[in-house]
Amino acid sequence: MAEKNIITINGNDFAFEPGETILEVARRNFVDIPTLCHLKGAIPTGACRVCVVEVEDARSLLASCATPATDKMVVRTESKLVVDARRLIIQLLLSSGNHNCAVRGSDDSDWTRFQLNVQKDDHSDELCPVWGDCRLQDLAYQYQVSGDIFPSTGTKYPLEDVNPFVVRDFSRCILCGRCVQACNDIQVNNAINFGYRGADTKIIASGDRPLKDSDCVFCGECVQVCPVNALVEKDVRYQVRPWETIKTRTTCSYCGVGCQLELHVKNDQVVKVDGVDAAPNYASLCVKGRFGYHFINSPDRLTKPLIKENGEFREATWDEALDLVAKKFSEIKKNHGADSIGVLTSARISNEDNYIASKFTRAVLKTNNIDHCARL
Amino acid sequence: MTNTIACIEKSDVILVTGSNTTENHPVISSFMKRAVKFKDAKVILVDPRRVKLAEHAHKYLRQNLGTDVAWINGMIYVIINEGLYDKKFVEERTENFEELKKAVEKYKPDYVEQITGIPSRDLTESARMFANSKNGSIVYCMGITQHTTGTDNVKSLANLSMICGHLGKEGGGVNPLRGQNNVQGACDMGGLPNVFMAYQPVIDEAARKKLEEAWGVENLSPNPGLVVTEMIPKAHSGEVKAMYIIGENPLVSDADLGHVEESLKHLDFLVVQDIFLNETAQAADVVLPSACFAEKEGTFSNTERRVQRVRKAVNPPGQAKDDWWITCEIGTRMGYEMKYQNSEEIFEEIRKVTPSYAGITYDRIEKEGIHWPCPNIEHPGTPILHIGKFTRGKGVLHPIEYTPPAEQTDDEYPFYLTTGRLLYQYHSGTMTMKTEGLNDRAPGTYVEISPQDAAKLNLIDGEKVKVASRRGEIKADVKISDKASDGTVFLPFHFAEAAANRLTIGALDPLSKIPAFKVCAVNVSKS
Numbered sequence: 001m002a003e004k005n006i007i008t009i010n011g012n013d014f015a016f017e018p019g020e021t022i023l024e025v026a027r028r029n030f031v032d033i034p035t036l037c038h039l040k041g042a043i044p045t046g047a048c049r050v051c052v053v054e055v056e057d058a059r060s061l062l063a064s065c066a067t068p069a070t071d072k073m074v075v076r077t078e079s080k081l082v083v084d085a086r087r088l089i090i091q092l093l094l095s096s097g098n099h100n101c102a103v104r105g106s107d108d109s110d111w112t113r114f115q116l117n118v119q120k121d122d123h124s125d126e127l128c129p130v131w132g133d134c135r136l137q138d139l140a141y142q143y144q145v146s147g148d149i150f151p152s153t154g155t156k157y158p159l160e161d162v163n164p165f166v167v168r169d170f171s172r173c174i175l176c177g178r179c180v181q182a183c184n185d186i187q188v189n190n191a192i193n194f195g196y197r198g199a200d201t202k203i204i205a206s207g208d209r210p211l212k213d214s215d216c217v218f219c220g221e222c223v224q225v226c227p228v229n230a231l232v233e234k235d236v237r238y239q240v241r242p243w244e245t246i247k248t249r250t251t252c253s254y255c256g257v258g259c260q261l262e263l264h265v266k267n268d269q270v271v272k273v274d275g276v277d278a279a280p281n282y283a284s285l286c287v288k289g290r291f292g293y294h295f296i297n298s299p300d301r302l303t304k305p306l307i308k309e310n311g312e313f314r315e316a317t318w319d320e321a322l323d324l325v326a327k328k329f330s331e332i333k334k335n336h337g338a339d340s341i342g343v344l345t346s347a348r349i350s351n352e353d354n355y356i357a358s359k360f361t362r363a364v365l366k367t368n369n370i371d372h373c374a375r376l
Numbered sequence: 377m378t379n380t381i382a383c384i385e386k387s388d389v390i391l392v393t394g395s396n397t398t399e400n401h402p403v404i405s406s407f408m409k410r411a412v413k414f415k416d417a418k419v420i421l422v423d424p425r426r427v428k429l430a431e432h433a434h435k436y437l438r439q440n441l442g443t444d445v446a447w448i449n450g451m452i453y454v455i456i457n458e459g460l461y462d463k464k465f466v467e468e469r470t471e472n473f474e475e476l477k478k479a480v481e482k483y484k485p486d487y488v489e490q491i492t493g494i495p496s497r498d499l500t501e502s503a504r505m506f507a508n509s510k511n512g513s514i515v516y517c518m519g520i521t522q523h524t525t526g527t528d529n530v531k532s533l534a535n536l537s538m539i540c541g542h543l544g545k546e547g548g549g550v551n552p553l554r555g556q557n558n559v560q561g562a563c564d565m566g567g568l569p570n571v572f573m574a575y576q577p578v579i580d581e582a583a584r585k586k587l588e589e590a591w592g593v594e595n596l597s598p599n600p601g602l603v604v605t606e607m608i609p610k611a612h613s614g615e616v617k618a619m620y621i622i623g624e625n626p627l628v629s630d631a632d633l634g635h636v637e638e639s640l641k642h643l644d645f646l647v648v649q650d651i652f653l654n655e656t657a658q659a660a661d662v663v664l665p666s667a668c669f670a671e672k673e674g675t676f677s678n679t680e681r682r683v684q685r686v687r688k689a690v691n692p693p694g695q696a697k698d699d700w701w702i703t704c705e706i707g708t709r710m711g712y713e714m715k716y717q718n719s720e721e722i723f724e725e726i727r728k729v730t731p732s733y734a735g736i737t738y739d740r741i742e743k744e745g746i747h748w749p750c751p752n753i754e755h756p757g758t759p760i761l762h763i764g765k766f767t768r769g770k771g772v773l774h775p776i777e778y779t780p781p782a783e784q785t786d787d788e789y790p791f792y793l794t795t796g797r798l799l800y801q802y803h804s805g806t807m808t809m810k811t812e813g814l815n816d817r818a819p820g821t822y823v824e825i826s827p828q829d830a831a832k833l834n835l836i837d838g839e840k841v842k843v844a845s846r847r848g849e850i851k852a853d854v855k856i857s858d859k860a861s862d863g864t865v866f867l868p869f870h871f872a873e874a875a876a877n878r879l880t881i882g883a884l885d886p887l888s889k890i891p892a893f894k895v896c897a898v899n900v901s902k903s
């Protein structure tokens with residue numbers, strides 16, 4: 001019998017399968033290791049190094065997301081060495097660009113100058129447009145660091161919002177590369193990648209063009225994975241904070257894949273849609289599922305029953321409309337027979353709705369004249 | 377689908393045909409593209425248009441419109457002739473092999489090339505690739521079914537899969553991609569004229585008895601009813617007097633649109649129940665406002681037969697109501713009491729009369745949906761069909777002959793027209809066109825034409841042209857594109873103001889009664 005592989009994390013022994021990373025074993029056993037660039041389903045890049053851990057006998061700290069677990073490995077995930085390293089990384093990230101949320105110390109004149117600069121970029125005097133929905137901010141609180149230790153690096157590239165769906169705010173990008181992986185390794189749309197070099201590095205689409213002129217298909221996978229919301233839905237930026245919304249999981253109503261969605265609702269309106277990490281879509285969506293929700297709250301929605309009189313519709317009460325329909329169907333059935341009525345049910349409505357339509361046709365109308373437009 | 381969506385990533389050869397997957401099922405296309413990128417899988421794409429997936433495919437075969445049976449038979453010929461078929465599977469699990477072998481005898485690659493335009497070498501290599509794969513999956517969509525030979529096409533694909541032994545295992549299967557969220561469920565629930573829930577035939581007396589008992593009624597009709605493509609002409613001729621249309625917009629989506637419009641006018645009484653006052657609703661006598669998916673509780677069944685929960689996130693606008701509630705009210709007012717507290721109570725009734733759903737409950741699918749058949753509460757569901765055996769015992773191989781499309785081109789109508797969907801729009805557009813961004817990306821109709829054809833007609837990109845068929849004409853902007861092949865133009869069918877379906881032909885597949893949206897003859901001229 002093969003020996004079991006055992007790794008010791010923070011003094012506890014865990015069995016693991018060969019090939020699993022330290023991070024995977026830890027998460028499976030509810031040991032929290034923070035990550036920024038790690039993306040489930042993609043090949044680890046080890047770019048951000050926030051996930052570093054101390055491994056006995058290793059010369060340096062190792063990125064847990066990219067290091068395979070080995071037998072008898074002894075790991076510490078929150079030692080002083082680890083915490084100091086993480087704090088430094090977070091501080092450096094916070095000082096790169098416009099991270100103007102409350103984690104940046106705000107008592108000195110430096111803050112004022114910084115904030116005024118950011119306001120110019122943002123065309124707004126509010127704090128960060130996505131604060132409250134940022135992994136970097138979470139980590140800054142968790143590790144009690146502020147961003148003003150290092151001088152701000154300033155920003156290099158202007159914001160891009162010349163497409164209908166996504167804002168690309170390079171001033172907040174931490175170059176973790178998750179969006180690149182989402183686009184190339186998860187959706188395989190191959191629209192964006194790292195461009196330029198060194199301090200000039202930027203995430204670019206087709207030779208640094210706006211997304212709308214690239215291969216981008218606006219699936220929004222990159223938006224969903226960006227840990228700092230440097231990529232953010234246009235409808236959400238400044239408008240929606242996560243604590244203002246109620247989230248409901250449901251099934252998408254467009255094609256037959258049946259993607260699992262989370263609808264974010266503010267004031268009884270859907271304002272944002274995320275993919276749920278479960279079968280069948282494992283967090284992915286397409287442009288219709290993610291961005292095509294405006295019909296729900298459209299002013300064109302029908303709100304009252306309508307009855308046509310002399311070629312014109314007038315509003316009616318439910319009782320009036322339903323009585324009329326029942327009376328007419330009964331009459332026509334009586335005079336012309338059950339098979340003179342046809343029902344089209346729908347591939348768009350629920351099983352329950354369809355079942356009732358089917359039962360109504362068979363048991364009440366007494367005909368089998370029922371079909372739907374799936375053939376079309 | 378006989379298999380699951382996730383299964384696609386486990387195939388080593390994926391044959392995709394009649395599906396513009398990256399635009400119509402983008403999420404599924406990612407499974408294919410990942411299989412190619414990370415698992416060394418190969419994609420064979422057979423499509424009259426050079427769609428985006430071609431960039432990821434190892435073999436791209438462009439067939440002439442409506443010649444699917446010919447190339448599929450051609451592949452089967454190669455596979456049998458070279459002895460590449462799965463002898464054990466054919467022996468143990470299928471019948472009729474000799475008949476199939478005889479029928480495909482004449483489909484030698486050279487002959488097939490004459491019909492389909494697919495170079496014989498490409499066909500042969502692709503056939504070998506598919507037959508030699510470990511888990512070959514076939515994925516198809518409307519490009520296969522929307523022909524007068526749609527049923528033949530589907531059966532031919534099943535033949536191909538069976539002789540290679542690719543059914544009933546992980547990564548294999550014959551997998552139709554459903555275009556709409558709950559086509560599967562609408563069929564499962566008996567939204568079809570010949571069957572009740574779970575495909576129990578209406579002509580089966582035992583099935584009727586069972587339902588009569590469950591519903592407390594007598595005399596359920598033993599006669600199969602009309603399909604939609606028969607209902608419309610019968611509305612025209614006066615045999616159908618009234619229609620109750622729920623959540624559909626046949627006035628944009630139906631083939632030979634002009635005829636549909638006329639026919640609905642002949643009805644004595646038309647009730648439309650929808651979320652918008654769409655084209656069909658405008659023709660109605662009574663319009664009933666319903667709740668949309670985000671406003672209701674219930675279930676959808678996806679293309680892989682997975683029954684999943686739908687949950688209410690917001691309130692319906694104004695007085696809009698659940699579809700089931702509205703229908704129940706009509707039924708009750710017609711003298712048959714239909715009263716339910718909520719959708720779960722209905723689902724509990726569904727379980728009783730739908731054997732394949734019997735084991736599914738709202739509780740069980742709270743976190744993850746279950747694939748039917750799921751006959752009892754302990755059953756885990758059935759992600760992959762036909763493992764070990766087919767429902768009816770042996771799989772029948774059907775010898776199928778190629779028949780040319782219903783309409784041929786001629787001097788007057790020299791181009792073939794095919795229709796389809798765009799990434800940014802959906803069906804008749806009633807939903808997607810409410811999102812400005814989607815309209816911005818796909819603002820209106822166009823006719824896609826090959827650079828050579830455009831040059832022949834002296835057309836420039838963006839100019840307005842007239843596209844005419846024997847049934848009608850529309851105007852559209854020219855879009856010159858390498859996606860199109862010479863002699864064939866493409867129109868998206870979303871846009872009511874220039875509905876592609878004014879041109880398409882009402883000819884139906886004799887069995888499935890699906891209209892031949894995918895081929896008709898047209899003329900393109902400067903307007």
Ligand code: SF4
Pocket residue numbers: 172173174175176177178179180203225226227228229230231
């Ligand atoms: S845009 Fe977001 S996901 Fe992409 S590299 Fe920048 S921070 Fe990372």
Ligand code: SF4
Pocket residue numbers: 182183187189190191192211215216217218219220221222223
């Ligand atoms: S929206 Fe989708 S296609 Fe566009 S860049 Fe992001 S991941 Fe790539």
Ligand code: FES
Pocket residue numbers: 034035036037038045046047048049050051052063064065066
């Ligand atoms: S999460 Fe491991 S290196 Fe970024």
